[in-house]
Each structure stands twice: as C-alpha cells, then as structure tokens.
Amino acid sequence: MAAGLLEVGVAIAVLALAGLIALRVGLSVIPAYIVAGILVGPNPPTSVAGVSLQIVPTGEFVEIAAEIGIVLLLFFLGLEFSVGQLLSDWRRITAAGTVDFLINFGLGVALGIAFGRTPLEVAFIAGIVYISSSAIVTKSLIEQGWVANPEADSILGTLVYEDILIAVYLAVLTAVVGGAGEASAVAVDVARAFAVLGAIAAVAWYATEYVERAFDLPTDELFVLGVVGTTTLIAGAALATGVSEAVAAFFVGTAFSQTDHVEKIEDLVAPVRDFFAAVFFLSIGLATDVTLLADVALLLGVAVIATTLSKLVSGTISGRIYGLTPTRSLRTGIGLVPRGEFSLVIAALATGAGGTLAEVVPAFAVGYVLAMSVVGTVLIQEADSVTGALVPLFERS
C-alpha cells in the first residue's frame, strides 16, 4: 500500500515539476509531461551519474488513470463539438477540412510506404501526422490574440473537421487492431463497431432532454461524479465489447453538448480532465523506450520537416477558401502545425496492440509529438517573422 501511494505521489510531483518548467520556458506542457515520463520511467536512460531514475514504475494506477485521461480528452472533444457551427458553416469547413485531410493524411501514407512500413503501420503513421492538437492550437490562439482575428475561423473550422474524422478513424482502427486479421473478419468487426457507436450516437442525439434533467444535480460534487462516472462507465463498457472507448466517450460528450450543462462541465470537469490527461502524457513517456527512436530516426526527421511544410501548405489553401489575406492564410497553416494529444491517443492504441506495432509506432509518435509541439509553438510565437518572409514570395508569384 505504502509503495503504491509513493508511486502515485512521485508521479504527480514529477508532473507538477515538469509543468512548472514548461511554463517558465513558455512551451506547451504536453512535451514536458512526456519528457518527464521518459526520464523517470523504467526504460533507458535509467540513471544519470549513477543516480537511479527509475522512480515511477508503470503501475496499475498510472495505467488506469492514463486510460481515464484518454476517455476524458475525447469526451471534451465531443462536448465542444458544435453541430450548430458545423451546420451553419459546413461548406467552408468541409472544403478546408478535406484539403487538410488529403494533403496531410496523404503525405503520412506516402511517408509510411516510402519507408517500407506495413499497411497497418502506415495507417497509424498517417493518422499521427494528420491530426493537429486542439489543446495546443486553441491555447496558442488565445495567447497570440489570433482568436479575435478572422484566421480563427479557418483554424477552428479545420479542427472541427479533424475532430469528426478522428472519431471515425479511431473507430475503424480499433476494430482493425482488435480484429482477427482476415479481411472479412476485419470488415465484420468494423461494421459491429459502427453499429455500437451508431447506437451510442443515436441515444446521445435523442437523449438531450433526458441528460438535461438527469444531470440537474444538487451539488457540484455529485455533478462531477455523475459526469465522470457515466462517461467512464460507457467507455469501459464499449471497450469490453471491443469498441473504441475513446470514440464512445466522444459520443457521450456530444450528448452533453446540446444541454445547458456545458459551461458547468467546462468549469468543474475540465480540471479533472487536465489531471488525468497529464498522467496519460506521463504514461506515454514511461512506456517510451528512447533507444527505439534510433530505428525510426530517419522517418522521424523526414516526417517533421515534410509535415510542417504540408500543414503550412494545406492551411494556406484553407485560409484562401475562407477568403483570407495571404498573411492570415499562412497563419492558418502555422496555427495548425502543433500535434499533440490525439496523435498520442492513436499511439496508445498501437501500444495496446502488441507486436512490432507496439514498438515502432509509439516511439515514432512520441518523438514526433515532442518535435511538433515544440516546432508548432515556436512557429506560432514567431509567426510575424515567418509571414513577413514568406508572404512577399507568393504575392510576387
């Protein structure tokens, strides 16, 4: 018991310290949590100057808390998913989002094939490089003040499209990974997953009024317990039937998105999500064997450069679709460069799959997210010099 408490205590203290350092340096907390996990985890480097660094073993608590972190991240994605916004602006969102998907996911597929990866690895790599980090992007938008500018529309519109796509993508991938391997068996699994998710989505859509009343709870404490309990329960039940727990949580979130409880959830449950998400990032770091990074180093290097450029290109096109000026269009691309939590959620799925998939994909994802969260944040901070240098070039041409 004492050992378990110590493990949890050390893990949380390490997170707090890492977060503090990230804040001082002015970078996102996500890479800091992962690096902290790598440093204190059971994989090399295990010691510095003879002092053991294996202070946080991957215990049951960390594993389950990390899983709750994934569930709550996706729950909030569903919660903040605005059907109204999508419907009112669907033409531009679809156009910009499709450009973003084709260019970035397509590039991911090309990279995977070029580096001779298996089809399943290619599917994972493409997803990891495709999806921008809602957490880092929105935070940067506020810090830069872009949120009050027209480029916020194209950036957030693209994020909305990515959010739906990632739900579908995760649903398919979970079924494929959990499936038997035969093409026909995979098809059956995918169909079954969609049937279950369709049922959850239908309930979510029609249960708005019921959810509204059921969660009209007298105290904040009961409210938090009710929301987190329901979400975890449904996600857990989905996972038990072989369906993506993350996508189930996404739909539970959408059930709440039409109710008046949204603001209360943002207020009360967001800190709970941030806590568990931090443990999730730590656990990713804990599970990462940095020596495996050497195997994917070349792929990683190429992917970082190529997908930074591809987001700049796709974002610029999306900006033009929104009728923005060249500077604002380029900013759309710059704003979407950071990759983070969702790439790691995809990697976590690979970790669970076992085999070579569990080695190569997570190592790639961690290296990639570390690089892209930093590159993305720095690019956003230096956006004025970037647009200053690049915009005159394509204005001339």
Next chain:
Amino acid sequence: MTIYETEVPGVGHKFEMDLDGDERLVVIIHHDGKRDVYRRPDPDADSEQLFSLTGKQARQLGSILEGAYFQPVELDEVEVPLGDAIIEWYEVGESELTGQTLKEANLRERVGVSVIAIQRGDETIPNPRPETTIEAEDTVVTIGKRDEQQALSDLLGE
C-alpha cells in the same frame, strides 16, 4: 446593428460588433467567465487586446454602459416636464423677435408660451419684465405645452 457570434471550441464564445467605419470590437467570453475585449482597427489589421475582465467586473461595466447608474442629458434636447408643459431653451439669433420688447413680441398671445428667463452671455435675467428687449445673442427660456413650444420654434425659423 449586426453582432456576429461564433463558438470557440474549448474556449467559449466570440462576439464581434461593428463600430464606426471598418473598426470592429471583439469580445471573447471564456467558459470560466473571463472576458477578453479586443479592438480590430480595420479588417487587415490584427486585433489588439484592450482589457480583460472577470465575470463580475464585466457585469458591472455592462450596467454602467447601459446607463443603469447615470443617464446623460442630451443637451440639445433638454426637456423638463411640468404636467403638460415643458421648459425649452431657444437661441433667438436674427429673427423677427430681435430688438422687440417682450410686450411687443407678445409671445403669450401669439404662440402660448411664457418667457420665464432670458440668458444673455453669462448673465441670466429671471422673470424678465415686459419692457425687456430681446437681443440677437439671447437665449430665451420658455414654458409651455409641446405644441406651443413647436409654434415658437417655427416662428424662430428653427
């Protein structure tokens, strides 16, 4: 006036309001109640953050702006209600009243209003006598019903 509202996922709501010309005021209301107020001088410019308020501060500022604490008096339209009657100020200027005494002008018979004071520069002549002359730079203060005041206004060519 159009106010554009957009949802900002993970943040809250964004409201944009057109000001004079191309200038736009942007208000972000965060889920935690914080309000950020930005100003965008023209469509091509970047938004500058003006200030940030807590929910409580924002509500107080809002009611100040709404005029809950103080309503300014629009000086061109001063009206003091006295039953049916109102008090009005008129600049005489170069009109047919200029140079006449109050007795000659005979405003009470002609339009119905009573002159209760004359303002001449810094000086106020309260309750002016019938032989007081109305001069070009004077402001006459009259009491009368709305239609009577209108008649005087027409007479003065306003």
